Amino acid sequence: MFFPSRNKGLERLKAFAPHSGREYARLRNYDLGQGRHAHVSGLSPYLRHRLISEEEVLRTVLSHHSRSSAEKFVHEVFWRSYWKGWLELRPKVWAQYRAGLARALNRTKTESGVRRQWEDACRGETGIDCFDHWAKELRATGYLHNHARMWFASIWIHTLNLPWELGADFFLRHLLDGDPASNTLGWRWVGGLQTIGKTYLARPENIRQYTKNRFYPKGLAGTAQPLYSDGHPPRGQAPQNIDWRPSGRVGVLVHDDDLNLKPLFKSGACPVSFTRLLTCEQRSPLAISEDVIGFAKNALEDTANRWAERIGEDGGLHTTLDPILSWAKNYELDQVVTSYGSTGPAKEVLDDLETRLLPLNISLVRVVNPYDSMTWPRATHGFFRFKDNIPAFLDEMGI
Numbered sequence: 001m002f003f004p005s006r007n008k009g010l011e012r013l014k015a016f017a018p019h020s021g022r023e024y025a026r027l028r029n030y031d032l033g034q035g036r037h038a039h040v041s042g043l044s045p046y047l048r049h050r051l052i053s054e055e056e057v058l059r060t061v062l063s064h065h066s067r068s069s070a071e072k073f074v075h076e077v078f079w080r081s082y083w084k085g086w087l088e089l090r091p092k093v094w095a096q097y098r099a100g101l102a103r104a105l106n107r108t109k110t111e112s113g114v115r116r117q118w119e120d121a122c123r124g125e126t127g128i129d130c131f132d133h134w135a136k137e138l139r140a141t142g143y144l145h146n147h148a149r150m151w152f153a154s155i156w157i158h159t160l161n162l163p164w165e166l167g168a169d170f171f172l173r174h175l176l177d178g179d180p181a182s183n184t185l186g187w188r189w190v191g192g193l194q195t196i197g198k199t200y201l202a203r204p205e206n207i208r209q210y211t212k213n214r215f216y217p218k219g220l221a222g223t224a225q226p227l228y229s230d231g232h233p234p235r236g237q238a239p240q241n242i243d244w245r246p247s248g249r250v251g252v253l254v255h256d257d258d259l260n261l262k263p264l265f266k267s268g269a270c271p272v273s274f275t276r277l278l279t280c281e282q283r284s285p286l287a288i289s290e291d292v293i294g295f296a297k298n299a300l301e302d303t304a305n306r307w308a309e310r311i312g313e314d315g316g317l318h319t320t321l322d323p324i325l326s327w328a329k330n331y332e333l334d335q336v337v338t339s340y341g342s343t344g345p346a347k348e349v350l351d352d353l354e355t356r357l358l359p360l361n362i363s364l365v366r367v368v369n370p371y372d373s374m375t376w377p378r379a380t381h382g383f384f385r386f387k388d389n390i391p392a393f394l395d396e397m398g399i
């Protein structure tokens with residue numbers, strides 16, 4: 001379904017753009033089943049790795065429709081930017097998720113009931129037919145419709161009473177678009193941790209209507225109690241875009257969190273070499289699906305091939321930092337330049353790399369994409385306040 005190349009992402013965008021106006025607003029909530037998701041774009045695996053950019057998607061969509069007819073689709077694209085900005089301003093929420101996941105995984109080792117239920121849920125063997133279908137669809141395709149993600153998370157938390165972190169982790173291990181911000185905050189929202197006290201309840205009638213009678217589940221929880229929250233951590237600053245100038249020998253580090261290399265070349269760098277770093281295996285302490293790894297790996301290759309003439313000699317594809325440090329030493333680099341890796345595994349790995357490059361007198365320059373510098377600082381409160389900025393964002397991009 002999802003071939004990992006920029007061209008395939010652009011083809012998908014071109015094909016979907018005519019449908020992204022009022023038709024999208026009317027039909028987007030219908031989940032018609034595996035392989036039949038024609039009412040939504042399926043662009044998320046491409047956007048998530050920035051094989052295509054938010055700006056390109058918005059520009060294409062708004063070349064087919066007015067701002068008002070495409071309002072719903074445009075808002076959805078900005079939901080992604082909002083979640084990313086929200087987490088970027090509060091990275092502690094990611095750390096809390098990781099700690100909660102470690103505790104929950106521990107429970108699967110010590111409580112056989114939890115382990116059995118968790119395994120049944122991941123295999124799609126709970127006896128709740130829609131839930132089991134979505135678990136299998138996710139494993140088979142690496143994708144779920146947004147409404148199915150909401151229903152699935154709600155049943156996981158409120159009917160099966162499983163720890164939400166195990167569900168978020170199941171998604172991150174299997175979604176091709178697995179994203180620390182949209183995923184963690186989407187699960188928190190369903191559990192009542194994001195808009196504190198406000199939960200999302202999957203209702204049989206709603207599922208029947210929006211799956212076009214494919215499912216009408218029995219036995220779902222009739223109420224959804226919010227999970228315990230001690231509030232949001234204090235808000236920090238969004239990462240600043242530094243005025244980067246190449247100095248000495250420059251190497252490029254290409255990673256799967258942001259494959260848009262254009263902003264790296266604004267300063268006229270002439271890199272001697274590049275290397276590729278795969279970070280997606282760090283999305284979970286458990287094994288990530290082969291499809292997720294395959295998508296990210298091939299997306300990295302596609303990017304390297306497209307930029308081959310600008311980024312110097314090939315320093316190979318790596319999943320750990322030791323060979324990256326050897327690469328930087330062998331090429332006698334003074335600077336390693338890379339796209340900013342957002343809060344989650346990419347940032348963790350790049351923080352570690354920066355610390356290890358320092359004693360070698362090599363600096364790590366992380367370039368923040370201008371779209372992120374524009375949107376992230378605005379994710380201070382709820383989406384409704386954030387979305388008031390959308391006309392100004394579009395104006396600023398000249399769309």
Ligand SMILES: Cc1cc2nc3c(=O)[nH]c(=O)nc-3n(C[C@H](O)[C@H](O)[C@H](O)COP(=O)(O)OP(=O)(O)OC[C@H]3O[C@@H](n4cnc5c(N)ncnc54)[C@H](O)[C@@H]3O)c2cc1C
Pocket residue numbers: 028040041042043044045047048076077078079080081083144145146147149150153171175177178179180182183184186187190
């Ligand atoms: C529990 C849960 C977990 C989720 N996990 C992820 C995840 O790991 N990665 C991810 O990219 N999205 C996640 N989402 C958001 C959303 O479900 C997907 O982005 C969307 O389904 C992708 O399919 P699409 O490209 O066909 O969407 P379309 O409806 O065609 O939307 C176009 C684009 O807008 C953005 N978008 C749409 N809906 C949302 C949303 N609710 N939140 C954020 N961005 C949105 C996506 O980039 C998407 O590609 C999650 C939602 C929930 C409820």
